[in-house]
Amino acid sequence: MSVAKRKLGSSDLSVSAISLGCMSLSGTYGKADDAGGIALIHHALDRGVTMLDSSDMYGWGHNETLIGKALAGGRRSGVVLATKFGQVQRPGGANGVDGRPEHVKAACEASLKRLGVDVIDLYYQHRVDPSVPIEDTVGAMGELVKQGKVRALGLSEAKPDTIRRAHATHPIAAVQSEYSLLYRVDAEETLKMTRALGIAYVAYSPLGRSLLTGSVKQVGDIPEGDGRGRHPRFAADNLARNLGFVGSIEGVARAKGCTPGQVALAWLLAQGPDIVPIPGTKRASRLDENMAALNMTLSPAEAASLSAAIPPGAAAGGRYADAQMKAVYL
Numbered sequence: 473m474s475v476a477k478r479k480l481g482s483s484d485l486s487v488s489a490i491s492l493g494c495m496s497l498s499g500t501y502g503k504a505d506d507a508g509g510i511a512l513i514h515h516a517l518d519r520g521v522t523m524l525d526s527s528d529m530y531g532w533g534h535n536e537t538l539i540g541k542a543l544a545g546g547r548r549s550g551v552v553l554a555t556k557f558g559q560v561q562r563p564g565g566a567n568g569v570d571g572r573p574e575h576v577k578a579a580c581e582a583s584l585k586r587l588g589v590d591v592i593d594l595y596y597q598h599r600v601d602p603s604v605p606i607e608d609t610v611g612a613m614g615e616l617v618k619q620g621k622v623r624a625l626g627l628s629e630a631k632p633d634t635i636r637r638a639h640a641t642h643p644i645a646a647v648q649s650e651y652s653l654l655y656r657v658d659a660e661e662t663l664k665m666t667r668a669l670g671i672a673y674v675a676y677s678p679l680g681r682s683l684l685t686g687s688v689k690q691v692g693d694i695p696e697g698d699g700r701g702r703h704p705r706f707a708a709d710n711l712a713r714n715l716g717f718v719g720s721i722e723g724v725a726r727a728k729g730c731t732p733g734q735v736a737l738a739w740l741l742a743q744g745p746d747i748v749p750i751p752g753t754k755r756a757s758r759l760d761e762n763m764a765a766l767n768m769t770l771s772p773a774e775a776a777s778l779s780a781a782i783p784p785g786a787a788a789g790g791r792y793a794d795a796q797m798k799a800v801y802l
Contacts, residue, residue, distance in 0.1 A: 475520035475766055478748050480552075480672040481645035483624035485593060487552045489741060490763055491523035492516045493676055493752035497538060498531030500699045501754070506538055508754065513542040515756045517551065519763050525648075525674070525750045527556035527598055528583050529567070540588035548589065554674075555583050556598035556628055566795055571601025573612035580616050596626035596648060600802040606634050607641045614642035626674070629800040632665035639669050649801070651675035651747070652684060653736055653778060654705070654717060654787040658801050667746065678740050678749035679762075680705070683714060685733035686722055704789030713788040720781040730768055733758075735778070737765035742775040 477486040497509035513524065526535045536555060543551060557579035560568045576597075583592060595616065597609055616622040624645035627638055638644055647666050651659035651673065659675070666673050679685055681700055688694060691708050694701045705714055721732045728735070733751075740749045751762045770778070790797055 473518060473520040475763065477522070478672065478745055480594065480624060480748075482643055482670055483594075483645035485552055485624055485645060487523035487748060488521050489748060489766055490521070490737060491525065491552075491674075491748055491750045492521045492759070493525045493750035494535055494539060495525075495527070495530045496752040496754050498535040500530070502695055502698055504531065504534065504538075505754070506541075509538050510542040512754060512756060512759065513539065514547070516759055517547060519759065521759075521763070522550060523552040523554055523594075523748070523750070525554045525676075526587075527559070527596075528579055528586075529556070529559040529561075529598065532561060533582075533586055536583055536586035540586055544588060552593045553587065553589065554594035554596065554626070555587065555592055556596040556626075557583065558598040558601065567799070569599045569601045569799060571597060571604040571606075571609035573608055576609060576612040577616070580621055584621065591621055591623060593623045594626050594646060595622040595624070596628045596646075597630075598628050599799050600627070600630050600634055602802055606630075606638045610638045610641040610644075617642070629802070630662075631801055632662055634802060635662070635665050635669070635671070639671065644669070644671050646672040646674050646748075648674040648676055648750075650677045650791055651740065651749075652678050652680045653721065653739055653782045654680045654684065654714065655791055656784040658791075660784060663744075667744075671746075673744075673747050675740055675747055675749045679733050679736055679751050680714075683711075684718060684721060684736040685731065686718055686725075689715065702793070704793060705787060705791075707789060710789035717782045717786065720778065724770075724774065724778065728768065730764075731761055733761060734765040734768055735770070737762060738768050738770045739775055739778050741765070742770050742772075 476489040626646040628648040725732045
């Protein structure tokens, strides 16, 4: 099945306008189910998804291994395989970050092995290492391109000036960061730089970790063991405020005969052809719903009305807990 494509910066990569974030297949939102995850990936490819987004820290290698199994047996062709490096485990504490050139190379080799491929199409630095100049990290990533192990480079959760410096070292094809109707401040600031440099913006959590789908009405709707239960935006007082904003999306959905999630994705797509949302899911029915957002259109007036109803900075609760926020947008 063919769907609309969007180009990743100045690279030769074009991807489905809505692609698939695979983090949820590795235990973030409840126990992982490998057979179900492989089936979901196959279903996504059959529905026209062409980019699969992973990281070496999703399940600490599990996610890449799972994708490798899903792409074995002839499913690799036509898939833009994106993964990330940079976060490292620190027993008994928060994750660390390692952007040293030697780690870049070792992490890439490990990801290639887990994925079972010879080349990674889009390789991101997952988190910026403040102790290593971005020029050093991206310089090492550029060497991977020269060696044919990586096709294009990306950054995740990088500030505009970091993006500028990185792009001056080696062309950056895509920057990935959170972007949705609820979380726009950092994204819209970043977009000024990515657009000036001709870099694509890959939007993760475009549905606000399901909040914008209307499926969560109270804290009790979040299953035990689900990571959303520890997330600031789902804390009781914050959730009540955020659900008021979701009501604006639900109103548009009723008027257009679609789902709130489809409205949220259509709004993102309407922000520009350089934006590629990567909603994650474990359910084929939800993936079908997400992809159907490509068949609906918000008029400029409708998109502007939603933007006004949920202005930047209006959401209650941070993008991450305070300790985690220290590692993002650097």
